[in-house]
Structures are given as structure tokens and as C-alpha cells.
């Protein structure tokens with residue numbers, strides 16, 4: 001037996017999570033027709049002992065697509081596919097949220113019949129896109145019109161409705177890792193001069209409206225928002241990271257959002273101020289940390305009250321029964337990066353649980 005706090009239940013008015021070992025959202029590139037399939041069902045059911053599973057990023061619309069072989073949550077067929085996943089997770093006693101994803105400028109013309117991906121502004125973008133033909137240099141996107149912004153917010157609402165129809169327990173607005181809401185939030189990629197650009201009150205508007213869209217469907221307690229101030233991935237940057245993100249956290253607190261999923265490496269380079277404790281102070285819902293945690297550092301995070309729960313990514317890829325391994329202090333299987341984003345069962349559903 002183990003007396004890890006990580007393995008104790010976490011109760012809110014809405015949920016009883018069976019432990020604090022949550023599964024981080026992970027794109028696995030195994031949906032060639034953009035549907036969750038039988039393999040997806042098996043993969044998530046194998047990991048249902050997590051306190052909460054957050055699904056891989058699921059596109060909210062055609063325009064949101066920006067990664068090869070990733071599933072969506074905007075058609076009837078996609079809802080049917082996901083319904084099998086949520087049923088299998090629930091049958092195994094688990095809970096699962098859908099992560100709502102719009103890639104914005106991180107997409108590529110190959111996904112849009114040659115058309116440009118959309119973004120807050122047409123700012124040159126130094127990154128790469130993951131196209132059906134492999135990684136390609138990213139392109140300079142086209143700035144969204146106000147009408148497109150408004151219709152994209154409606155896409156978030158429709159996707160949340162689809163997630164509800166598919167049986168998800170809640171949704172996570174993907175506001176991290178340099179995708180569309182983060183592109184609005186940070187002043188590097190956002191050079192707009194209308195109501196969605198300029199001061200932080202305006203730059204945060206897109207993220208907050210997308211969050212409101214999810215709240216209209218699920219209510220605030222079943223909505224998570226993921227933020228990643230310390231992740232420069234996708235050519236991100238902001239002139240006042242702390243101010244920008246603390247504004248966003250306070251605004252999410254005002255909306256009584258249920259979960260804040262805060263990415264900040266457990267080991268930050270020397271000299272960089274930790275923003276997670278600042279965010280934690282400002283947020284009264286469930287505060288979840290991620291990036292680089294293991295059994296010991298995760299336990300420390302919940303014991304010191306930095307967080308209510310911890311999400312584990314790569315450890316859940318190769319250790320489907322991660323909470324049980326933590327309980328037994330068992331050895332952890334290493335995961336194989338070459339099969340993270342491509343392939344079939346191998347490196348996906350073939351990691352065995354403990355005997």
C-alpha cells in the first residue's frame with residue numbers, strides 16, 4: 001500500500017475524481033479519417049484509472065485542422081466515434097474531457113486546399129507544420145476578419161455541444177502551446193488594432209469568449225482551460241508574460257471555471273520566476289500542473305499545495321496503469337518517441353499493465 005496524496009480522491013461539487021493522477025492531452029495521429037476508432041477506444045479504456053483523462057486535441061471545425069491524422073469533434077460521425085470512447089472509459093469507472101483545439105497559424109495550406117491558415121495577424125511565423133507529407137516549414141498566416149472570429153467562437157460552442165452529445169464529462173479549451181487562443185493572448189503573434197488586439201483586455205477576449213462558449217454548454221464547473229506561459233513552442237512570445245497570463249487567470253477565476261490546467265516545467269531554468277504559484281493564488285477552482293513531473297515531484301506538488309492534481313503525459317503513454325504503478329512504487333516503462341505521433345497499435349495500445 002501507499003499513502004501518496006496523489007492517489008487520494010479529489011472531490012468537488014460536480015466530480016469525484018478517484019485520484020489526482022490525471023492524464024495529459026496527447027495527439028497520437030492515429031485517426032486517418034479524423035474519427036476516434038476501435039483502437040482509440042482501447043487506448044483510452046486502458047488508461048481509465050487516471051483520475052481524469054483529457055483527450056488528445058480534437059478539432060472544432062475543418063478550419064481548425066492543422067495536424068495529420070488527428071480526430072475532430074464537429075460532425076455526427078465524429079460524435080459517434082467518441083461516444084464509444086466515453087462509454088468505454090465510463091464503464092471502467094473513469095472520467096474524460098475532450099480537448100477543444102484550433103491550430104490557427106500552426107496549420108498549413110496542405111490542410112486547406114492551398115488556402116492560408118488563419119491567425120490573429122499576418123505575422124511571419126518561424127516554425128514547422130505537421131502535414132500529411134511530413135514536417136514542412138510553416139507559412140505566414142492570414143489575419144482573421146471579425147466575422148471569422150465570431151463564427152469561430154460559435155464553432156467552439158458547437159464543438160462543446162458535440163462533446164456533450166458524445167458523452168464527455170467536460171471540455172478543455174486548448175489555450176496552450178501556441179495554438180489559436182494563445183496566438184491571440186500573446187502580443188508577439190497578435191498585432192491587431194480592433195477589439196481583439198492591443199491591450200491585454202482585448203488580447204484575452206478570444207480565449208475568454210471561447211471559454212464562455214464552452215460554459216454555455218457544460219456550465220463552468222465542467223470546463224478546463226489550459227495555459228502555457230513558459231512554453232515558447234510555435235514561435236510564441238509576449239512582452240509581459242506574467243501580466244498577460246495573470247490577467248487571463250483572474251478573468252477565468254471571475255467566470256468560476258472549474259479547472260485551470262497550467263503548464264510550467266517542473267524544472268525551470270535558473271532565474272526564471274515560477275508563475276504557477278502566482279496563478280494558484282488567483283484561482284479558486286481545481287489547479288492542475290503539468291510538464292516533467294514524476295511520482296516524487298508530483299507528490300510534492302500536491303503535498304505542498306502547489307496543485308490539486310498533476311497531469312502526466314509521456315508516462316501515461318507507456319504505463320497505462322500509472323496510478324497503480326505509483327501505488328506499488330513499480331518500475332516505469334520507457335515510452336518510444338518514434339511512435340508518439342504516427343503508427344498503429346505499436347507504441348499505442350501494446351504497452352501492458354503490470355502483471
Ligand SMILES: Cc1cc2nc3c(=O)[nH]c(=O)nc-3n(C[C@H](O)[C@H](O)[C@H](O)COP(=O)(O)O)c2cc1C
Pocket residue numbers: 024025026027028055056057099174176177226263290291292293311312313314315340341
Ligand atoms: C505525443 C504528445 C502529444 C501531445 N499532444 C498534445 C495535445 O494534443 N494537446 C496538448 O495540450 N498538449 C499536448 N502534448 C503535451 C502534453 O500534454 C504534455 O504537456 C507534455 O507531454 C509534458 O508532460 P509530461 O512531461 O508529463 O510528458 C503532447 C505531448 C506529447 C508527448
